[in-house]
Amino acid sequence: MNRLQGKVAIVTGAAGGLGLAGVRAMASEGAQVVMMDLSPATFDRAKELVAEGFEVTAIVGDVSAEADIAATVALAKNTYGRLDILWSNAGLVSPEWYGQDTDAVGITLDYLMQTLKVNTGSVLLGAKHAIPVMAETGGGSIINTSSLAAAGGDLTGIAYGTSKAAINHLTRSVATAFGHLGIRSNAIAPGLIPPPAAAGPHKLEDSMPTQVILDSQMIPTPGEREDVANTVVFLASDESKFITGQVLYVDGGSTGHLATLSDRRHAPAATT
Ligand SMILES: NC(=O)c1ccc[n+]([C@@H]2O[C@H](COP(=O)([O-])OP(=O)(O)OC[C@H]3O[C@@H](n4cnc5c(N)ncnc54)[C@H](O)[C@@H]3O)[C@@H](O)[C@H]2O)c1
Structure with missing residues (x-):
């Protein structure tokens, strides 16, 4: 398949999880991909993909450090x-979901600021350094990973949710200011996407309030990494050339209904 043939991409958080699945999906569609991650494992993942015949290269860096983002954009331009x-x-996937990232009374300002710096600051820095280079060749597609958590308030996770809601605004702001240069900017907001069983001993029950999220979905099974990767390919490709300034929820329908009027677990059985 060649939906991204001739295109050059940067993916951050590319050493594992959703990012790595997206790298594979983009490279499978013909893109040349620069993989960036804090973890040196990104070099190993890149080697494996190159051995499979994909055109990728890797760089280790911190998305909240401007020099690292600048170096990543420069690597894409110099290499491809x-x-x-x-x-x-x-993004910080909030491992201390039940710990420090709580509510307005329980959280520290430091925790909020660190979360904003990594999750939201990285989106700003990425756009800041990518836009001038994209504009040289007529534009490009910026995709930011938001979250289900941005869609509404919750009893916990105030820092994570705030950082992701800010990404949604940043996404629309970039789309508004740079659309005339051919720059599109959209966000993907995944719902619950647990690691596949093959990834290790992680169990669904280990992650966040899993059952609560599953109960909120219209489609009652957890999402898969490929659900996000396929959406990224679509937003990266020219198939979505008239779509910009949007937040696309890839969440099995969690955010498509109100939870206030009835309990979704009591949805009617099908009748014949
Ligand atoms: N998996 C889900 O259910 C889910 C749901 C909603 C949103 N998200 C979002 O999706 C994105 C990816 O999450 P994931 O589930 O694949 O998590 P993951 O932990 O598997 O992958 C995150 C990657 O980001 C890297 N990373 C973390 N901090 C970094 C930094 N400062 N600089 C560079 N790289 C850094 C990590 O090393 C890791 O490889 C995150 O932004 C997360 O908030 C995930």
């Missing part, structure tokens, strides 16, 4: 000559 796609995907 241009930049068409930026997927700002890396």
